[in-house]
Amino acid sequence: MITDSPTSSTCGRGLHDQRAHHLVRAPAEATGARTDDITVRTVAELLGTVHRMLFHRTQELTLAGLPNERIARTVTAEADQALDLLEPALSDCATA
DSSP states (O other), X not given: OOTTOHHHHHHXXXXXXXXXXXHHHXXXXXXXXXXXXXXXXXXXXXXXXXXXXXXXXXXXXXXXXXXXXXXXXXXXHHHHHHXXXXXXXXXXXXXX
């Protein structure tokens, strides 16, 4: 019911938009770059994509009826794996 709700979907998009705004600011502040810098924007979009995927994964596991502890373990492991995939590409970005 919640996943099919237009109001819930709109709220979810709003939260993802707010997160994207903050994800652009963090690397810009860390590097002294402008928020319209292509590297800053790319970093923010990559991290935002991982976050959005993990959010949907959490919903999927919750709707499947898994216990919270198992969801937390699963999503934590998957977050580590996803961020490890990004590390080679992003490791120099905070020093650029």
